[in-house]
Amino acid sequence: MSRPAHRVTIFGAGYIGLVAGACFAELGHHVTIRDIQPERVRILNSGEVPIYEPGLGDMLARNKERLSYTLDGDEAVRDADVAYICVDTPPTASGDADLSRVWAVIDTLGTAGHLKAVVVKSTVPVGTGERIRRALDEAGLGHVGYASNPEFTAEGRAITDFMRPDRIVIGATDTETADLVAALHDGIDGPVDVMDIASAEMVKMAANALLATKISFTNEIAALCEATGADITHVTRAIGQDHRLGPHFMNAGLGYGGSCFPKDSRALRALASNTGYPFQLLTAVIEVNELQPRRAVQRLKTQLGTLKGRTVTLLGMTFKPGTDDMREAPSTIIAARLLAEGAHVRCWDPMARPGPGAPWDTAERHPGISEALDHADAAVVVTEWPELRDTDWSAHVTRMQTPVIFDGRNVLDLTTMQALGYTYLSVGRASGPEHTA
Numbered sequence: 173m174s175r176p177a178h179r180v181t182i183f184g185a186g187y188i189g190l191v192a193g194a195c196f197a198e199l200g201h202h203v204t205i206r207d208i209q210p211e212r213v214r215i216l217n218s219g220e221v222p223i224y225e226p227g228l229g230d231m232l233a234r235n236k237e238r239l240s241y242t243l244d245g246d247e248a249v250r251d252a253d254v255a256y257i258c259v260d261t262p263p264t265a266s267g268d269a270d271l272s273r274v275w276a277v278i279d280t281l282g283t284a285g286h287l288k289a290v291v292v293k294s295t296v297p298v299g300t301g302e303r304i305r306r307a308l309d310e311a312g313l314g315h316v317g318y319a320s321n322p323e324f325t326a327e328g329r330a331i332t333d334f335m336r337p338d339r340i341v342i343g344a345t346d347t348e349t350a351d352l353v354a355a356l357h358d359g360i361d362g363p364v365d366v367m368d369i370a371s372a373e374m375v376k377m378a379a380n381a382l383l384a385t386k387i388s389f390t391n392e393i394a395a396l397c398e399a400t401g402a403d404i405t406h407v408t409r410a411i412g413q414d415h416r417l418g419p420h421f422m423n424a425g426l427g428y429g430g431s432c433f434p435k436d437s438r439a440l441r442a443l444a445s446n447t448g449y450p451f452q453l454l455t456a457v458i459e460v461n462e463l464q465p466r467r468a469v470q471r472l473k474t475q476l477g478t479l480k481g482r483t484v485t486l487l488g489m490t491f492k493p494g495t496d497d498m499r500e501a502p503s504t505i506i507a508a509r510l511l512a513e514g515a516h517v518r519c520w521d522p523m524a525r526p527g528p529g530a531p532w533d534t535a536e537r538h539p540g541i542s543e544a545l546d547h548a549d550a551a552v553v554v555t556e557w558p559e560l561r562d563t564d565w566s567a568h569v570t571r572m573q574t575p576v577i578f579d580g581r582n583v584l585d586l587t588t589m590q591a592l593g594y595t596y597l598s599v600g601r602a603s604g605p606e607h608t609a
């Protein structure tokens with residue numbers, strides 16, 4: 173049975189907008205993607221993809237008849253039924269979300285002749301939808317519906333998450349708009365949960381904050397494991413078997429990074445503070461996370477005696493594997509701290525695209541793991557790329573000046589690494605200098 177196709181305009185050709193656009197086209201809709209960066213639009217029009225996301229290139233290519241890309245906002249919305257706002261909402265100096273790009277999109281909607289709904293997918297503070305509703309009314313777009321449809325996809329598996337979601341959350345004040353947004357998702361296997369706009373906005377912020385809390389909680393238990401001789405991998409495995417807690421987001425490590433958790437947790441804390449409510453638990457979650465990369469450098473310093481003049485290799489730079497994204501990557505803090513301590517920093521990563529400036533201008537990047545480890549005094553596993561599990565660690569042990577590995581993601585086998593002759597440190601396992609006696 174064929175589904176009715178809609179004309180959807182996506183504002184923002186970033187990770188969220190491109191994935192949503194590709195998936196809506198896959199579902200049979202006609203999609204126009206508008207971005208303000210000429211280079212991005214040029215790349216898309218030439219059939220390339222400006223970001224790395226598994227499966228995205230193939231999906232865009234497969235649906236190219238139903239996809240177009242433009243810089244022109246007026247042209248983008250002229251024939252649209254639905255305008256999806258997927259622009260970024262970076263933090264301002266106060267920690268609030270910068271909504272200027274969202275407002276810029278609202279300003280372009282005046283030329284839309286057939287628009288039935290404006291939908292926000294960007295992560296925005298609770299209360300934004302109400303403000304947008306008022307702005308639409310004032311712009312003479314009172315007949316256009318408004319909905320919040322937060323995004324729960326994770327980078328590296330965004331296509332799968334979009335097409336097989338745990339839930340599709342729709343916040344709307346009228347059933348017509350909610351039904352239209354639900355209809356856009358027809359063909360997707362996942363429950364639709366309709367609620368008011370403020371609640372939908374809160375679901376997104378609270379879900380990310382709870383996931384971040386789970387990670388910071390695990391990292392604190394890991395620190396206690398280091399101090400007491402327990403092993404975090406055993407502890408979380410058994411905790412995760414409790415169906416009320418579940419096994420996910422309990423990997424101890426160097427802390428969470430990326431474009432979402434750090435920004436969204438700070439934005440929720442700022443939102444709470446602005447209402448006069450101090451969100452103390454979230455403040456602790458953020459502090460624990462900020463400590464993780466610094467603790468790793470400190471533990472390495474204790475192990476090596478000094479970091480001055482030592483060569484330290486960072487294995488992995490992106491905030492997680494399967495992406496080229498360097499936003500808020502713990503590797504950046506670790507590299508900057510190592511440089512500040514006088515170390516030479518080398519790095520390896522199969523995908524990372526660090527921007528210009530410190531610390532990556534100073535760090536020496538190598539295309540292969542072996543060269544990156546040559547004569548190094550220590551290496552830190554920062555990102556759990558599969559290549560690091562598969563590489564021949566028995567060959568690297570003699571390549572390094574001193575075979576010290578800090579496994580910041582607990583991906584290597586403790587016993588094997590120690591048997592190979594490494595001084596092997598990890599997070600929350602009794603393998604640090606504290607427990608080698």
Ligand code: UGA
Binds near residue numbers: 295324327427433436
């Ligand atoms: C996250 C959420 O998982 C998505 O549901 C959400 O839609 C998205 O943010 C967003 O708000 O747009 P993402 O930032 O792509 O997705 O990455 P995650 O896979 O969630 O990882 C975030 C960070 O947490 C990474 O640095 C990862 O290494 C770290 N992490 C994750 C841990 O340190 N331990 C864990 O157990 C899990």
